[in-house]
Amino acid sequence: MGAPILDIAGLRTVFRIGGADIAAVEDMELTIAAGETVALVGESGSGKSVTSLSVMGLLPRRVGRIAAGKVMLSRKSGEVIDLAAMSDETLRQIRGNDIGMVFQEPMTSLNPVYTVGEQIAEPIRIHLGKPHREAAADAVRLLADVGIPDPARRAQQYPHELSGGMRQRVTIAMALACDPRMLIADEPTTALDVTIQAQILDLLQKLQRERGMGILFVTHNLGVVAEIADRVVVMYAGRIVESGPVAEVFAHPRHPYTKGLLRSVPRLGQAVELKRAGTPLPTIRGNVPSLRNLPKGCAFANRCDYAIAACSAAMPALVETTPTQKSRCIRWQEL
Numbered sequence: 001m002g003a004p005i006l007d008i009a010g011l012r013t014v015f016r017i018g019g020a021d022i023a024a025v026e027d028m029e030l031t032i033a034a035g036e037t038v039a040l041v042g043e044s045g046s047g048k049s050v051t052s053l054s055v056m057g058l059l060p061r062r063v064g065r066i067a068a069g070k071v072m073l074s075r076k077s078g079e080v081i082d083l084a085a086m087s088d089e090t091l092r093q094i095r096g097n098d099i100g101m102v103f104q105e106p107m108t109s110l111n112p113v114y115t116v117g118e119q120i121a122e123p124i125r126i127h128l129g130k131p132h133r134e135a136a137a138d139a140v141r142l143l144a145d146v147g148i149p150d151p152a153r154r155a156q157q158y159p160h161e162l163s164g165g166m167r168q169r170v171t172i173a174m175a176l177a178c179d180p181r182m183l184i185a186d187e188p189t190t191a192l193d194v195t196i197q198a199q200i201l202d203l204l205q206k207l208q209r210e211r212g213m214g215i216l217f218v219t220h221n222l223g224v225v226a227e228i229a230d231r232v233v234v235m236y237a238g239r240i241v242e243s244g245p246v247a248e249v250f251a252h253p254r255h256p257y258t259k260g261l262l263r264s265v266p267r268l269g270q271a272v273e274l275k276r277a278g279t280p281l282p283t284i285r286g287n288v289p290s291l292r293n294l295p296k297g298c299a300f301a302n303r304c305d306y307a308i309a310a311c312s313a314a315m316p317a318l319v320e321t322t323p324t325q326k327s328r329c330i331r332w333q334e335l
């Protein structure tokens with residue numbers, strides 16, 4: 001892998017709640033190289049979306065802010081900048097230009113009163129300064145690239161005239177319009193049917209092969225991670241608990257939380273067998289703790305079958321378990 005396109009180190013993102021700063025992301029580190037897909041996984045509230053919003057400069061104004069750390073981005077120009085220290089104006093120039101974004105619900109990115117062709121052409125005009133006609137022609141080409149049949153006709157249509165899967169293809173075309181080196185996809189297939197989901201994942205992989213972009217893929221779906229990602233970063237209560245190559249982490253999870261997540265994914269046929277036997281699918285007992293009063297030590301200790309007194313005494317460090325895998329568990333060797 002070459003030099004990273006995105007390099008996050010020591011990121012701490014806080015929300016101002018009731019006069020106090022509550023950290024939603026703490027001590028985050030992550031690198032993504034060209035052509036590489038890194039998945040960010042974890043239960044609801046673990047800090048996945050806050051991490052991606054921090055990178056995009058889209059934290060809620062006044063309430064949320066980056067309190068520490070660096071978010072280094074290698075721009076298309078080759079310039080390397082720290083997104084955590086950039087003005088709103090610079091971040092606006094970067095979003096949609098150096099970083100493409102795809103979200104769960106396509107209608108949050110699409111404007112119902114403009115045709116899809118106009119919407120794909122807009123970033124091309126704004127960021128790349130291309131004239132109207134040229135941008136419109138590019139938009140049609142992009143619709144073809146994302147597998148939309150009859151693209152010239154589709155470009156004239158409004159979002160409501162397209163199916164959910166087609167709309168998500170349009171937002172992908174918009175995200176890629178300025179040929180970004182980095183794509184952030186936050187649960188891009190969660191709202192879609194399973195068959196459409198598979199098509200969109202295939203499409204993203206094809207586009208990545210063609211363009212060599214780095215992808216940060218936020219999801220809670222481990223099946224999707226197995227399908228699309230090279231490396232995975234598992235988050236719990238705002239911190240990384242495990243990271244490494246997908247094949248390595250899935251075969252040998254070195255944190256009880258990752259182990260629990262993997263166990264709660266039914267294998268094909270297993271769900272039916274369990275139902276027949278009257279056995280519930282294994283889940284992780286308990287709930288994610290509130291960020292307002294996190295325990296002193298490991299935040300997962302109260303749900304963990306491996307927990308011992310030392311786990312609650314101090315926050316375990318994120319340590320290398322192999323040259324490529326890391327775990328924040330003091331008992332990783334016993335797993």
Ligand SMILES: Nc1ncnc2c1ncn2[C@@H]1O[C@H](COP(=O)(O)OP(=O)(O)OP(=O)(O)O)[C@@H](O)[C@H]1O
Pocket residue numbers: 015017024042043044045046047048049050051060063064220291
């Ligand atoms: N606008 C906000 N104000 C205050 N707290 C927030 C805000 N947005 C997020 N948080 C807090 O940040 C934490 C992490 O949220 P985040 O959305 O990153 O979780 P997630 O892992 O992406 O979950 P999901 O899968 O549900 O999207 C949550 O505990 C949430 O309470």
